[in-house]
Amino acid sequence: MFSRLRRSAAAAVVVIAVAGLAACGGADEEAGDGKTLKLWHYEGATSAMGVAWTEAIKRFEASHPGVKVVFEEKGFEQIRQGANMILNSSDAPDVMEYNKGNASAGLLAKQGLLTDLSAEVDKRGWGKLLNPGLATTARYDQRGVMGGGKWYGVPNYAEFVMAYYNKDLFAKYNVQVPKTLDELVTAMDTFKRNGVTPLSVGGAEYPAQQILYELALSKADRAWVEDFQLYKNKVDFQGPQLTYAATTFADWVAKGYVDKNSAGIKAEDMGQAFEQGKFPIMVSGSWWYGRMTKISGFQWGTFLFPGNTLHPGSSGNLWVVPAKAKNKALAYDFIDITMSKDIQNLLGNSGGIPIAADQAAITDPKSKELLALFDTIVKQDGMAFYPDWPAPGYYDVLVAGTQKLINGSAKPAQVLDEIAKPYNDNRANVGG
Known part of the structure; x- marks a missing residue:
């Protein structure tokens, strides 16, 4: 929702939060040159994911000299309502956060608008970080029904x-x-x-x-x-x-x-x-x-x-790579950074539910309370999508x-x- 469908206005906050990291527009930002990562997500700057992903952007740019992360101002509802048109155009981002489930990522996968990430998941070991319940929302069959064999997204939180x-x-x-x-x-x-x-x-x-x-x-x-x-x-x-x-x-x-x-x-x-x-x-x-x-x-x-x-x-929303993305290799590298221990630990200490954190590194008392509730659900096989x-x-x-x-x-x-x-x-x- 949506799993949770949330905060249409958050995109404006995101743009402000990352203004020091990336600028929009400009003739020198030609997509497909291996020097630009076009990234969309709709998390508020003070949310756990917003905090963690802002740090992930810094680390990505530090590890990719000469590569610029470019945000465009998009809200959840804007993406939800126009995803088919956007992803079927030359304006598709390289990587973006998208809602999971049959009606969302599953539909886009069925329509051929998302990249099959299965080989990359195996290569980078992302699948080993997800328990079967969380992985269900990342994999879809030919009907677009979740739980299938191919990976069309990667979640990095629950x-x-x-x-x-x-x-x-x-x-x-x-x-x-x-x-x-x-x-x-x-x-x-x-x-x-x-x-x-x-x-x-x-x-x-x-x-x-x-x-x-x-x-x-x-x-x-x-x-x-x-x-x-x-x-x-x-x-x-x-x-x-x-x-x-x-x-x-x-x-x-x-x-x-x-x-x-x-x-x-x-x-x-x-x-x-x-x-x-x-x-x-x-x-x-x-x-x-x-x-x-x-x-x-x-x-x-x-x-x-x-x-x-x-x-x-369920798992959180997915990182997806549009089929028409022009810098897919950079997109994979960015996803990999969000799955790293440091970013996962930051997410956990900021009030999120990381899927690959070092539990001993989660020291914030409120974050521990949240993870204890999540652990209760997982032990009861209680995730109902x-x-x-x-x-x-x-x-x-x-x-x-x-x-x-x-x-x-x-x-x-x-x-x-x-x-x-x-x-x-x-x-x-x-x-x-």
């Missing part, structure tokens, strides 16, 4: 969805950290009785659908996840998992746990509202963690969605569906029928 909570508000209203879903409901009841809306939610983008998915996963098992994500067997959208999710989500709206105005709130605004202390709980991804460490107005903590052993999560992954365009389908649950314009059963059709159409299209 991510998952959790609950962030305001310790000060929990203490003020004598609310305990919930360990079960019933306890979470009790906690939200307490906040609501005291005039506090419990959940900071962004219904205009990915966050609401991830809450919906968490609720479905509370009634699901690994087999259901593989049926839903990998098309192993048909999924009943009126079955117990999704019916419980939709009816419970609608009930949370009716009880005031979710503000009806949140249907129009974007992820960034949701995050800022939590950071400003306006809400006690925010259910979202580990990609916020680095930013949360900068909060000074209150004490905060995290907990896994209570009662669940399965959680939205993201709800928008199975089909192209499914992200928008789920945004529309959760918005209807929030504003009450459709009943849960109607919403489930609406999100079932494009899923089943794509399943039939790829022969699932």
Whole structure:
């Protein structure tokens, strides 16, 4: 999301952050001359990935004298909506961050727009750094379904969805950290009785659908996840998992746990509202963690969605090399640097989840807390990917569906029928 789909405005921050490292434009930056690496990513400068990759750029330029890293100002939504056109043109970057899953990297791989990295993965040993669960999102078959045999991307971090909570508000209203879903409901009841809306939610983008998915996963098992994500067997959208999710989500709206105005709130605004202390709980991804460490107005903590052993999560977004990239060798070298121990350790100490760090080198206390949560999920085989992954365009389908649950314009059963059709159409299209 998206796995997490995030922060359209972040690209502007990225450009500012790397202004001292790379300049845009200019006749001397002719692509394909082996002296220019055209790089796109959409991580905020203060995020763990932004910090680590800025350092990776410095190291790349130091180890490649005469080579310049060039950024262009791109946001996530800009790339997501225009990827097919961009990557099928002479303007394609040499390497870029791209969302993983059937609907994203898988679709581009199927369309022949991404470079098959399999030989490079073997040569540089990247595959040995990834456990099978994380590698699933990097490999796709001829249908564009993840878990296939060819590598079309390389992740250098992992991510998952959790609950962030305001310790000060929990203490003020004598609310305990919930360990079960019933306890979470009790906690939200307490906040609501005291005039506090419990959940900071962004219904205009990915966050609401991830809450919906968490609720479905509370009634699901690994087999259901593989049926839903990998098309192993048909999924009943009126079955117990999704019916419980939709009816419970609608009930949370009716009880005031979710503000009806949140249907129009974007992820960034949701995050800022939590950071400003306006809400006690925010259910979202580990990609916020680095930013949360900068909060000074209150004490905060995290907990896994209570009662669940399965959680939205996976490898992080992928480094992909477009098929029309003109400096592929440089792209491979840059990816290699982001997989190095030093950059991985920096990522881990900046609030990210590295996939190849020296664990003894992670000394930041908050980073250790995050890695402990991640370790819990890994030991439970709890990575359940993201709800928008199975089909192209499914992200928008789920945004529309959760918005209807929030504003009450459709009943849960109607919403489930609406999100079932494009899923089943794509399943039939790829022969699932």
